[in-house]
Amino acid sequence: MMISPPLSRRSIVLIGLMGCGKSTVGRELSRATGAPFLDTDLLIEEQVGMDIPRIFAELGEPHFRALETALLNYLRDHPSSCSSGIISTGGGIVLRPENRAILRSLGFVVWLDVDLPNLLSRTERAQNRPLLQDQDREARLRQLLDARSPLYAQTAHFRINSSEIKPPQVADIILRQAHSFFA
Numbered sequence: 216m217m218i219s220p221p222l223s224r225r226s227i228v229l230i231g232l233m234g235c236g237k238s239t240v241g242r243e244l245s246r247a248t249g250a251p252f253l254d255t256d257l258l259i260e261e262q263v264g265m266d267i268p269r270i271f272a273e274l275g276e277p278h279f280r281a282l283e284t285a286l287l288n289y290l291r292d293h294p295s296s297c298s299s300g301i302i303s304t305g306g307g308i309v310l311r312p313e314n315r316a317i318l319r320s321l322g323f324v325v326w327l328d329v330d331l332p333n334l335l336s337r338t339e340r341a342q343n344r345p346l347l348q349d350q351d352r353e354a355r356l357r358q359l360l361d362a363r364s365p366l367y368a369q370t371a372h373f374r375i376n377s378s379e380i381k382p383p384q385v386a387d388i389i390l391r392q393a394h395s396f397f398a
């Protein structure tokens with residue numbers, strides 16, 4: 216299904232916790248629609264010339280959060296850079312209130328809500344996630360899920376429980392919803 220031609224602010228924005236499948240589903244959506252795929256983590260890595268673990272280690276998390284906000288401001292102020300794109304975001308992008316407002320202004324915001332057992336298995340081999348390097352990954356993920364679920368809920372236009380659904384089906388459901396949202 217194709218999304219109708221862009222006017223403005225017609226991106227699909229994916230939010231949710233680490234391991235919820237934002238990149239996989241985002242690429243699936245991009246393949247299905249032909250819309251460009253943007254990943255905020257990758258854009259920040261490119262801009263800084265460091266990967267996320269190094270950014271956290273050398274510049275610190277507050278600096279990374281400032282980079283996320285700067286990137287969102289850029290996307291908002293340059294609609295042609297993402298006016299009908301698929302935007303996958305870092306799991307903590309909803310922490311700042313101004314980010315939540317910008318995300319909603321970019322288009323249709325979708326929360327990929329995945330339960331703890333699935334998040335745990337999907338992040339098993341994640342070396343590239345500084346916030347999951349604790350000994351007790353389960354406790355860490357539970358804490359993040361509790362703290363952030365209300366923020367995802369208030370940012371998203373649509374929530375999908377994608378714990379047990381494969382990425383192509385998730386993408387299909389999102390496209391149907393996006394079609395009504397943008398109609």
Ligand code: S3P
Pocket residue numbers: 231232233234237256267304305306307308343344345346
């Ligand atoms: C983070 C999630 C990561 C990345 C960074 C911080 C978070 O993105 O932005 O490690 O705070 O949840 P993914 O959700 O794509 O793993």
